[in-house]
Structure formats: structure tokens, C-alpha cells
Amino acid sequence: MSYFRAIDPFPLESPDWNKLGEFYARLGQGRLSTTRCAGCGRTAWPPRAFCPECCSDRFDWVDLPSEGTVHAFTVQETGLPAGFDGPRIFAIVKVHGHRVFSIIVEGDPGRITLGQRVSLKPLRIADDPKGNPRWLPAFTPV
Numbered sequence: 001m002s003y004f005r006a007i008d009p010f011p012l013e014s015p016d017w018n019k020l021g022e023f024y025a026r027l028g029q030g031r032l033s034t035t036r037c038a039g040c041g042r043t044a045w046p047p048r049a050f051c052p053e054c055c056s057d058r059f060d061w062v063d064l065p066s067e068g069t070v071h072a073f074t075v076q077e078t079g080l081p082a083g084f085d086g087p088r089i090f091a092i093v094k095v096h097g098h099r100v101f102s103i104i105v106e107g108d109p110g111r112i113t114l115g116q117r118v119s120l121k122p123l124r125i126a127d128d129p130k131g132n133p134r135w136l137p138a139f140t141p142v
């Protein structure tokens with residue numbers, strides 16, 4: 001997929017641009033990860049560069065389970081940006097107590113149900129301007 005840089009809706013995932021580049025690097029390896037505060041031990045979603053509970057800025061990266069359940073979802077059938085196939089299923093997937101806003105891929109919109117088990121399947125999107133691959137969290141029905 002290619003398009004003008006001026007309308008690029010995706011984050012620059014490289015550590016050169018993004019303090020949370022580790023999240024995207026792990027996602028490209030098929031791992032869903034987040035930060036765990038070195039001060040109080042809490043995990044956060046989304047990953048954070050500082051802890052909202054104890055204000056520490058020391059953290060470790062930890063992997064989350066690769067499966068979760070559909071907490072809520074909606075189906076977008078029109079108005080998708082050029083280059084995106086529809087219908088697109090957007091979902092909040094519960095993973096290890098965290099609510100992950102995500103996309104359901106390879107799912108039949110008429111068969112998605114609340115509580116359904118889904119498995120991580122990162123979605124490769126347009127490469128960054130230097131040609132590095134970029135990924136978004138996505139899940140597929142189990």
C-alpha cells in the first residue's frame with residue numbers, strides 16, 4: 001500500500017521516533033507486550049513511559065498472553081480509508097485484565113460474539129518512510 005506521507009495515519013514505530021518502539025518491535029515478532037512499573041509492579045495498557053499509579057519512570061517490558069476475549073466490537077462497512085478492505089471489525093479485546101482496542105482480522109462480522117476467544121495476529125500496515133515494517137495489534141477468532 002502506498003499513499004502520500006501527509007496523510008499517514010500510523011505512528012512512527014522506530015525507537016528513533018517513539019519511546020515505546022520496543023512494543024512495536026515485539027509486536028512484529030508476534031508478541032503482545034506492555035510495560036510493568038519497576039516501582040510498584042503494575043502493568044499498564046497501553047504501554048506507558050511513566051506509571052500513573054506511583055509516577056515512576058522506570059519500567060520493564062513484559063509479554064502478555066497471546067489470547068483474549070472480545071469485550072465489545074463494532075463493524076465499519078463504509079467510509080474506510082483508501083486501500084483498506086471492508087467491512088472492518090474493531091474490537092476491545094480483554095487480555096490479562098487489560099482492554100486492548102484492536103482489529104479483528106479474518107473474522108466473519110456476522111459471527112463475532114461477545115466473550116469469543118481470539119488470538120493475536122499482528123496486522124502489517126504501510127512501511128515507515130525508511131522502509132521499516134510497521135504493525136498494529138490485531139486478533140483473529142480462535
Ligand SMILES: [Zn+2]
Nearest residue numbers: 037040051054
Ligand atoms: Zn508504579
